[in-house]
Amino acid sequence: MISFYPGPSRVDDAVPQYVKDAHRKGILSMNHRSEEFMVMSEKTVELLRQKLNIPKNYSIYFTSSATECWEIIAQSLVKSESIHLFNGAFGEKWYDYTKRLSPNAQPHLFKHEDQLDAAKLIFKNGDVICLTQNETSNGTQVNGETIAQIKKQNPNHLIAVDATSSMAGIVLDFKAADVWFASVQKCFGLPAGLAVMVCSPKAVDRTKQMGEKKHYNSLLFMHEMMDKWQTPYTPNVLGIYLLMRILKNRDAIDVVEQKIRKRYEEWLKVFKKSKSLKLFVKNPDVRSYTVLTVAGTNEEIVHVKAESKKNGFLLGEGYGQFKQNTFRIANFPALKKKEVRSLMKFLTTK
Numbered sequence: 001m002i003s004f005y006p007g008p009s010r011v012d013d014a015v016p017q018y019v020k021d022a023h024r025k026g027i028l029s030m031n032h033r034s035e036e037f038m039v040m041s042e043k044t045v046e047l048l049r050q051k052l053n054i055p056k057n058y059s060i061y062f063t064s065s066a067t068e069c070w071e072i073i074a075q076s077l078v079k080s081e082s083i084h085l086f087n088g089a090f091g092e093k094w095y096d097y098t099k100r101l102s103p104n105a106q107p108h109l110f111k112h113e114d115q116l117d118a119a120k121l122i123f124k125n126g127d128v129i130c131l132t133q134n135e136t137s138n139g140t141q142v143n144g145e146t147i148a149q150i151k152k153q154n155p156n157h158l159i160a161v162d163a164t165s166s167m168a169g170i171v172l173d174f175k176a177a178d179v180w181f182a183s184v185q186k187c188f189g190l191p192a193g194l195a196v197m198v199c200s201p202k203a204v205d206r207t208k209q210m211g212e213k214k215h216y217n218s219l220l221f222m223h224e225m226m227d228k229w230q231t232p233y234t235p236n237v238l239g240i241y242l243l244m245r246i247l248k249n250r251d252a253i254d255v256v257e258q259k260i261r262k263r264y265e266e267w268l269k270v271f272k273k274s275k276s277l278k279l280f281v282k283n284p285d286v287r288s289y290t291v292l293t294v295a296g297t298n299e300e301i302v303h304v305k306a307e308s309k310k311n312g313f314l315l316g317e318g319y320g321q322f323k324q325n326t327f328r329i330a331n332f333p334a335l336k337k338k339e340v341r342s343l344m345k346f347l348t349t350k
């Protein structure tokens with residue numbers, strides 16, 4: 001079965017070999033305070049910086065999940081009020097999780113076919129603006145210029161961006177925001193249980209200014225530990241090792257993005273030809289390159305999902321309110337040309 005699920009998704013073909021290597025090299029029982037660990041952690045951070053074009057003055061941390069990053073932001077970076085711009089289920093979940101820790105969180109909804117109108121997004125209230133760059137639940141994205149403009153217009157706010165299903169798949173303009181994060185089971189092509197969080201100097205300053213140290217994962221504590229390439233708790237050492245190996249083998253992010261966008265263009269052709277299936281997001285300006293949501297009637301969707309399974313393709317279920325009449329397809333780097341071609345061929349006839 002080939003998984004086209006947009007997370008957890010198909011892992012990179014090389015992962016089984018890397019796991020064997022990890023076992024052979026003693027990584028599986030490596031002490032997280034050891035010199036070897038610190039060397040590996042530093043190397044992984046360097047590779048992230050190099051392959052994803054993360055600015056030199058931005059700090060990089062390891063966490064366990066994107067959900068953990070939501071909470072870290074709520075506890076360690078929100079002074080009194082966060083503003084949540086969202087059009088789908090993940091953005092809404094982020095808002096819900098934040099509200100429990102920081103009750104003044106404000107929702108700011110927009111429609112999934114609409115581009116965020118950055119010119120109107122000037123906030124007098126709030127101190128962190130949260131947005132989801134790639135909304136995995138409906139297959140939409142917010143472009144880099146919009147994020148940059150929001151930042152420019154709100155110089156007293158931090159801009160925090162959930163890029164879980166786009167980081168390592170498309171080029172992100174890290175300078176356009178203060179906090180970026182992603183877990184590795186999407187575009188990195190790795191098993192779940194590790195996430196990467198990237199912070200601007202302004203975000204680090206905010207952490208220091210707030211001095212919040214009540215939690216094992218308080219950002220200030222994490223920042224201090226990362227001075228020695230360590231984490232406050234025993235991290236997913238195997239996950240970090242796999243991340244290092246995957247990154248070493250990956251092309252620079254602009255090359256990866258070209259490949260992803262080329263495939264995306266091919267997917268557009270498939271749904272032009274298909275009789276019953278069409279793309280759920282009509283507006284090409286907001287459509288995600290890495291997660292495609294496909295719509296049809298309930299019966300067609302049930303039929304296509306069942307037929308796909310019989311043919312060895314696992315499609316992503318529709319999410320939330322769109323569960324019945326959509327399915328989702330990952331367009332992630334670890335998927336192989338041959339696999340993508342065969343699903344394309346199959347869906348063209350539907």
Ligand SMILES: *Cc1c(COP(=O)(O)O)cnc(C)c1O
Binds near residue numbers: 068090132134
């Ligand atoms: C998958 C996903 C998450 C959740 O990731 P976890 O690693 O399970 O916490 C959060 N946000 C977005 C946009 C996602 O796609």
